[in-house]
Amino acid sequence: MKAWLVIGFMSAIVFMNRYVFLEPRLPLRLGRNLRDFLGFAVPGLLTAICAPIVFLPDHQLDLSPTNPYLLAGVFAVAIMLWKKSVLMTLITSMAVFYLLRWLL
């Protein structure tokens, strides 16, 4: 029940976010401050989501060099900076992740 409620409201929120500025009858624009603030939404929020996966596997802080999530995560950053390809980053960092898990 709760899940369906969340799904329903989520669909509405996501659609409204995307649609509201496509509506030609809407005259207002976002202020400069809000626009600049929202500009940090992607790096800020996505980082907040993936940092615990990388640093806290199994809900335990693991900064050791034998944490495959951490090592493969660093590798993913490096390969993305170097090759600038999302697909290649995904494939190679997953491969490195499973290799490390098997080795360590």
Add this chain to the structure above:
Amino acid sequence: MFAGAAQIVAIGMLKGGASVLSILLTVLLLTSQHLLYGLHMRAHISPMSARWRVGMGFLLTDELFALTSHLGPRNFDRWYALGVGLTFYLLWNLFTFAGIMLGSNIPGLANLGLDFSIAATFIALIVPNVKNLPTVICVIVSLLASVLLSYFQVEGALILSGLAGMTAGFVCKRYREICT
């Protein structure tokens, strides 16, 4: 429903027993970049008919924006955008369905380390955004805050650290503007 990151986060929060309000607030913030996409695409899409606008509004994901945002008014082809958008939507649903089927049939799926694929995807999406000092600050603050808050199992850790990062980036940006 067509929002990958928001759906994944919502599932995680539902499992963690978060309240409906905190989930919806997280989703609102997490998908707020679409406000900017809408604003950017307004010139192309708002003159279209209502049917096209609603369709494009539904399909306007990070990925579709990434593929079409650089196109000028002359080069923007609505049929190309529709084709790309529908392809993404079809594949998204197909693989979600496959995931549901496989998820209940493969034992120990949770221990396969598939959660790293989420981290890898997000890393790949974050890195191209980090182009200047304010975004570097934003990412560092967000990272430290989310690791710290998650470690102490603070309720709403994701949203709080996301906002902290966004605020830090914003303040840094304004500060640099004042100084230069």
